[in-house]
Amino acid sequence: MWLKRFSVVLAALVAAPTVAAEPETLPPYVPAYEPTTVDERGLWSQADELELLYKRSEHLIDDEELNAFVRRILCSTVGNDRCDGVRIYILNIPAFNASMMPNGAMAIWSGLLLRLRSEANLASVLAHEFAHFELRHSLQGFKNRRSTSDLLAWTVVLGNAAVVDTRNSQISLVGSIFRFNRDMERQGDLLALKYLRQSPYPSRASSQVWQYLMEEADARAAGRKIRRKDRYRAGFFDTHPTSLDRADYLLEKSMEYGDIGNAEQSAYFEAIRPWLPKLLADQVRLNDFGGTEYLLGNIAGVTGWIPELVLARAELFASRGKPRDLITATTLYLDAIDKGHETSEVLRGLGLSLVKSGRRKEGAEYLERYLAQNPDAPDAAIIRMYVPNGDE
Amino acid sequence: MFKIRSLWFILLFCYLAFASSDLSAQEKTGNKEGFELEPGSVRIALLEPSVRVGSQSTGGMFEPNADWTEQAKENLEAELARKQELLGNEIVRLSLDNVHQSRELVQYHALFGAVASSVIEYQFFPGNRLPTKKKSKAFEWSVGPDLADIEAVKGFDYVLLIRTKDAYGSTGRKLLQVAGFLGAVAGFGTAVQSGEHIGMAGLVDVKTGDLVWLNADLAMGGDVRKVEGAEKRVQQLLEGFPGSSDSED
Structure with a gap:
């Protein structure tokens, strides 16, 4: 009998971790935010160490003009107050990527610059990374991974003790970590769109970035004579929504906003x-x-x-x-x-x-x-x- | 049918149980053949130690803790400074910031960590020796000869590198460990390891980059968050340090 109850409780817990609902307005701004909890301070101190590696990296492009340009785009998109908390590091890596650390250090790969066509495209990527920072996604993701892996550990130990096969629960727990991450990415996308809407740039440029990436992937597949793949639904281990999904929901939302501007x-x-x-x-x-x-x-x-x-x-x-x-x-x-x-x-x-x-x-x-x-x-x-x- | 399914778990736990019992048979110190250090004959640069302290969540994740790390850094540095005179040779501490080529020094610190991990895995654990390390028991490891090009270590004969990482088992982790143990009463038990305490100290020859002495252990003692604990940890890290007064016993 208690076994049944155990699995019901488990099922409820597995379903529990989802990202908080998407904020309707821009989150309130806190100048010079400092972390206070043990978890967040720990993550920040780790990030501070990593940031030193960026600073000392031989991949760092420290060209003043290029850095000033990227910074100007970020500031004119999220506002001068907000962008004060961010340090940008342009890294010499020829692929499309950007990342954000919890302490406000943002990394932009050089290959990203080649794959964009306008200031508005760049603004949408920078705003997305900034949204991760503003929504403190590193902390949320850390807490989610921790609570889920805690649950996973208990599932294994108690499952063994009760001689119950818990593999299905284990698989859903692992899947929930990736789903949570996809939810955070989507949330970042949508908050970034709000910044874009308030900026001089048109928010429709966000969707374009993903369209370009899909077109490039198609061209690459054709050149290598391999099958191209377009998917709406993310796979089990995907950390991000698919490009097609992102292009689609970003376009839908930006049409709803209907804002106009010069993409530059x-x-x-x-x-x-x-x-x-x-x-x-x-x-x-x-x-x-x-x-x-x-x-x-x-x-x-x-x-x-x-x-x-x-x-x-x-x-x-x-x-x-x-x-x-x-x-x-x-x-x-x-x-x-x-x-x-x-x-x-x-x-x-x-x-x-x-x-x-x-x-x-x-x-x-x-x-x-x-x-x-x-x-x-x-x-x-x-x-x-x-x-x-x-x-x- | 059900029994066969759980065979997978049984195998896994047998493996875990054996793995942990083998740890005790593991070697902890390596010395390059023929290497000796006369007290008072050389100059040694002690690179700023790499220290990370946090806790281990129930599921086994590392949770970084800023306060503990700060505290441990302070304790370990103070203890190292106190110990220097007993080590037999002149030791100068080098900070990783604000020195010329600090980027390269940081990279060498990380490289030393990687080499030391390989030593632990492929040399100190006799059952897992690489084919080339099976016949000869010689201790031959190196970070490469370019170390000598770094401005900051010129004028030194050796570099002493120290790395520690501590993850203290959380209450949840400890409870899980007990539950895993008690599980055997009802069904199958589960081996859960609580806490992780890695420490490595190594001496690298500046001219050749060779690792001439290494002390490394995945289960170090001493609570680095406390002054007495840090004292014990440094004692363990520098046990048998070449040329020191206590290296004979």
Whole structure:
């Protein structure tokens, strides 16, 4: 009899952990918030240590202008008072991600900057991370994982003692941790949308970010000849709602808000342009032809085919290196030169593409010019092998 | 049918029970062959110790505790400072902040932790030795030769690194342990370990990066939150420290 009661209690507890209802208005703002409870102070002290690792990381991009730009977007979205509590760290990692620590340290990966098309897109990502901070999601997630794993431990021990098979309860408990996390992400998305609604940017830009990611994933799958997948429902172990789900509910809510504003597309690329060559070079090295082609085409949709994009596209084709690709690459390198972009990367790439297509003499001329510009380049010795009499 | 299903649990708990009994047979100290230290012959840099203290939740999660960590840092540092004269050689404490190349030093601290964990797993636990460590019992571990390039440790012969992590079993964890034990009366018992007390102290040769002496244990004694406990912990960490006056016994 007590076994039945035990499982009923268990079922109730398994169903219990859900995130508190979504706040209707912006949460009240507390200046210079300091944690007080043992749990929160512990998490903050751990985060403080991690933040030092960010500060000392060799991946940190500490360019003043770029940091000031990202900060300006955050502040104009969530307000100057609120953004005071946040430190932003831009990390040199060529993938789409951003994260928030409980103490107000926000990390932005460089690959994220390449996957957005406007200040409004960036604002939506920054506001989402800020929402995690404002709603103290690290603490909530920690408490949820703790109480759920406590329950899991008791389930195992008591189940053994009573010789009851508790595996189904164990599985639902584990699932509830991931579900809780998805709920927090959704809550972050929706609060971010409220910030966007009050900002100069249109909230509809939030949904766009996820649309771009899905399109890129499709292009990548097509390039790699693998099946693309679109899912509404998150899987058991998913920590976030699916991109399709997010694109959908964010669009629905932003249409409800119906706010308008300037997404600032050109201004966005103007701000990140000094970093574009580096971001693009990193992207080309990811060996993702389809995805990279998609990104280049879409950025060009805003900026036009500026030389940086032409060069990146040339490098993309040259790195795949099929005979036909080398013809395309050669053309694109020449286009870049026509646009006045005769950089050492262009000379080197053009020279090598020509040499690989069997036009050694013409290739050698460009490589010679490359070596003249960079006599101490790290690959100078190997490039010299392609140049007649270059190995003096 | 039911019995077969629970076989999985029985196996798991047998494993847990054996695993914990093997811990006692584990070695705790390693010395590079032929390494000796004459008192008063070298200079040693003591890197700021890495200290983490918290509790262990019922489910076994680490719960960081800011106050305990602060307290333990203070206690351990004070005790280390007091102990320095007994160690036989000149020891200078290096703080991880505000020194040139502190980023690299922090990385070496973490690398030392990873190497020491490997030593515990693959050398100190004889049943789990790597194939290359089975035949020769030589203690050959290193953090790599580039340590010598770091400005802050120039002029030192050795670096002493200390790391501790303590998770004190919460009341819930202790209750769970008792329940797991009593479970055997009605059905199956469950082995639950309460608390985790990891400590490692190692001496690294600055010129070669070789680990010349290591003291590491997953079950250290001494409550680092208290002054007397920290005294006991430092005593255990530095037991048999090369060149110290008590290294003979």
